[in-house]
Amino acid sequence: MxxxxxxxxxxxxxxxxxxxxxSIDKPVLTKVSLTVNGQRRDLELDTRTSLLDxxxxxxxxxxxxxxxxxxxxxxxxxxxxxxxINSCLTLxxxxxxxxxxxxxxxxxxxxxxxxxxxxxxxxxxxCGYCTPGQICSGVAVLAEIKAGIPSxxxxxxxxxxxxxxxxxxxxxxxxxxRCGAYSNIVEAMTEVAGRPV
Amino acid sequence: MKxxxxxxxxxxxxxxxxxxxxxxxxxxxxxxxxxxxxKLQIETPAHLVDVNGLGLDTIEPTPxxxxxxxALVRNTDLAADARVRKDYAVLSRALLAGASGQLRNKAxxxxxxLQRTRCPYFYDTxxxxxxxxxxxxxxxxxxxxxxxxxxxxxxxxxxxHPGDMAVAMRLLDANVETVDAKGSSRKxxxxxxxxxxxxxxxxxTTLKAGELITAVTLPKPxxxxxxxxxxxxxxxxxxxxxxxxxxxxxxxxxxxxxxxVSHKPWRVEAAEGDLPRGAKxxxxxxxxxxKPTHQNAYKxxxxxxxxxxxxxxxxx
Numbered sequence: 001m002x003x004x005x006x007x008x009x010x011x012x013x014x015x016x017x018x019x020x021x022x023s024i025d026k027p028v029l030t031k032v033s034l035t036v037n038g039q040r041r042d043l044e045l046d047t048r049t050s051l052l053d054x055x056x057x058x059x060x061x062x063x064x065x066x067x068x069x070x071x072x073x074x075x076x077x078x079x080x081x082x083x084x085i086n087s088c089l090t091l092x093x094x095x096x097x098x099x100x101x102x103x104x105x106x107x108x109x110x111x112x113x114x115x116x117x118x119x120x121x122x123x124x125x126x127c128g129y130c131t132p133g134q135i136c137s138g139v140a141v142l143a144e145i146k147a148g149i150p151s152x153x154x155x156x157x158x159x160x161x162x163x164x165x166x167x168x169x170x171x172x173x174x175x176x177x178r179c180g181a182y183s184n185i186v187e188a189m190t191e192v193a194g195r196p197v
Numbered sequence: 198m199k200x201x202x203x204x205x206x207x208x209x210x211x212x213x214x215x216x217x218x219x220x221x222x223x224x225x226x227x228x229x230x231x232x233x234x235x236k237l238q239i240e241t242p243a244h245l246v247d248v249n250g251l252g253l254d255t256i257e258p259t260p261x262x263x264x265x266x267x268a269l270v271r272n273t274d275l276a277a278d279a280r281v282r283k284d285y286a287v288l289s290r291a292l293l294a295g296a297s298g299q300l301r302n303k304a305x306x307x308x309x310x311l312q313r314t315r316c317p318y319f320y321d322t323x324x325x326x327x328x329x330x331x332x333x334x335x336x337x338x339x340x341x342x343x344x345x346x347x348x349x350x351x352x353x354x355x356x357x358h359p360g361d362m363a364v365a366m367r368l369l370d371a372n373v374e375t376v377d378a379k380g381s382s383r384k385x386x387x388x389x390x391x392x393x394x395x396x397x398x399x400x401x402t403t404l405k406a407g408e409l410i411t412a413v414t415l416p417k418p419x420x421x422x423x424x425x426x427x428x429x430x431x432x433x434x435x436x437x438x439x440x441x442x443x444x445x446x447x448x449x450x451x452x453x454x455x456x457x458v459s460h461k462p463w464r465v466e467a468a469e470g471d472l473p474r475g476a477k478x479x480x481x482x483x484x485x486x487x488k489p490t491h492q493n494a495y496k497x498x499x500x501x502x503x504x505x506x507x508x509x510x511x512x513x
Contacts, residue, residue, distance in 0.1 A: 025200040047203045047245070050232070070233050071300060083273070083302040089229045090303065093203055094247055141298065149277045152293045152433065157282040173433035174297025 030093050036061065037105030045092050052076045054092035055102055063103035063132045067176070074175035077133035077140075078102050084140035086174075103132035106139060115139050118188035122197075126179035134175050138189050141171045145193075163193040198235050205247040209411050210380040212248050217378035217407030219244045224409060226269060227303040229296075230312045239313075239322065239329055253411055256280070262417035265374075268307035268410045272296070272362065275306060284418035287442050290425035291365035297434050307410035310363055310373065310390065313401065314356035314460075315436055316345060327353045328398040335398075338490070344438065347489040347496045349459040354398030355490070358391055358461050359436050365425060366413060367462035368442040368454040374412040377405065384414070391461030398460075421446040422511040426503050427456070439499045445511040449473035453507070455483070455500055476505035 027046040034041050036059060043058055052069075055061040055078070064087060067075030071089040078087040079101040107113030115138050118124070125131040145161045153170040154161060161167070168186050177185065187197045206212045216222045222244035225231055234240040253267040256278050264285070266275060275281060276292035296304060318324045318336040325334035337345055337355050346355045372384040391402055404410070421444045429435040437457035445451035451472050454464035468482035480501040487497055 028200050028202050030203060047201055048198045069236065071229055071297075074297065074299060077299055084299050085303045086229070086299045089232050089300075091203075091225075091228065091232065091245075094225070094228065094249060096205075137299065144273075144298065147277075149273060150282065150289065150293060151298075152290075154293075157286055157289055158279075170433050171298050174299045 032093050032096050034092065034095055034098060034100055036100045037102060043092070047091065047093050049092045050088050051078065051080070051090050051092045051095060051100070052087040055087065055100075061102050061104050064136075065129055065132055067130065067133075072176070073130070073133075074137060075130050075133040077136040077175065079136055079140055082143075084137050101136070103136055106135060113139065114192050115188065118191050119185070122184045122188040122191065123181070124185040124188040125177070125181050130175060130177045130179075134172070134177065134185055137172060137175045138185065138192070141168065142189065142193050144171065163190065163195055165190070199238065199241045199243070201242055202244045203247065204244070205250050207250055209248075209251055209253065209376045209409055210378065212246050212251060213376055213380075213407050213409040214378040215244075215246045216409070219246075222246055224248050226305040226308040227271070227300075228308075229300050229303050230308065234313060237320065237322065239320065248409070259414060263415045266306050266413045266415065268305060268412055270306045272301040272304045272306070272309060273298070275362075276301070285365075285369060285415055286423035287368060287425050287444055288362070288365040288415070290423065291361040291440075291442055294425055294427040294437075294440070295361040306362075306413055309360055310366075310410065310413070311402065312360055315359045316356040317341065319356060328356055328394070331397075331399045341492065342490040343492040343495075344436070344457075345490070345493055346459050347493055348463060348484055348487040349393045349461065350488065351394045351396065351398070353396050354394035354460070356394065356398065356460060357457055358401075358459070359457075360462075361425070361427065361437065361440060361456055363387070363391065364440055364454050364456035364462040365442045366415075367464050368444065368452050369415055369419070371416070372414045373410055374414060375404065375408045376411050377408045382411070387462070388464070394460050401460075419444050419452070421451060424507040424510050426507045426510065428499060428503055439496050439503050441500070441503045441507045443504070443507045443511065445472070445508065451511075453479060453483075453504055455504075458484075458496055458500060472508075476501050476508060480504060 031044050065075040067073035069088045071086040076088040077084050107116045115135050150157050151170045153166045168189050191197050223242040225245045226248050254269040255267050257265045259265050272292050276289045282289050318326045319329050324336040327335050346357045367387045371387045373390050376382045424443045427437045427440040440456035443453045465483040468479045471478035
């Protein structure tokens, strides 16, 4: 009896669920060419693929990290056409022909970028998960200050910018570090900027 | 994220036509808000029209002595433009008070105007939200509302416009230039660009379907001292609880607009005449008719005190 009613109930499921089948999203594939760390890469991607997923899942450049995947944490920060961006909040297909630098292109173990060396020297990380994003952002922040781009804490919008602790802290607010290495990151950036730590 | 088709047209009217003819199509520029919402399936476009190939990325002087800011000028570039820093500092300040460096590098002038609310009930798909799903109700009215609107809301919605840039543009009486699928263009004054929710909270602006923003024009400079003061839960990278954009003249007259308090940048011109009498005189008038919840009534006092701080900053 029990078995029979269970079978009947199962058989009734498709009609009870209605005529509409569960629609399965059909991926749309598009070709895209990116120049990543100086190397041209040709890919065929689902249009939904973020620049971060293109790097990590398709190019196996796993240095850039997926933290929140919503632009809130900065772990995915890359430098695209000379600007730091959240690679999780942009589609790879929107970057046809673009020059992209990931942490792997900033420096390598045998050839560290000064910012990477300074993070090691000043203990600018603990678990290391946010570090690739912190370093990409840190390199770009010093370039932004040099280029004269003001920030929220810039007192005089028309004066020459200085690399102060307040400027670094404000400009790095899009990079979260849950280990709390912030003060050491500020020291590392200050040293790379050529100012006394 | 739902799958979608993608195209990248090369002229503004082509882009407008592409969105007008394709069902459930959307423009994408910086994408920092749209992709966030697509990941959460709050936005589910079936087709994206990438406008990044359209140019529209320069800042040019206008014959009237103002500036015409292309729709695709990035927030970083608008804030850093020497003319904006000198003559429209309130706009630079507002932009720099918003988002993070990474987001400002991607976010565009037009996209910033079109960003959706950050009301927590809009973001939580398990909750009722008339803006996300018309007719479903509003969980915010009796919910956690400390961040939400105190004026201009309705029984259907108390969401706020989350941006800073738009508050400065409203203060400056900027105009939004658009083009539609037929190639005809129009100018929408910032005062009329964002709408109040009423019984159609799902509609944020007065743009028509498929209408594309091409530029924002700023009238000739106002002079005076420019201040943008933003109060938020942390020192950086957070939305405003209350913000004040103000341009104040040496004789104490000026303009003031408020962010974080309504579905649109909140500016009451009739209240600005009271600026020489101090902040309270202005906010009493500007917020007459406010309907705060018990959780966000503090914003009325905060608006007064933030304006007071802005006036002090301008005098210093």
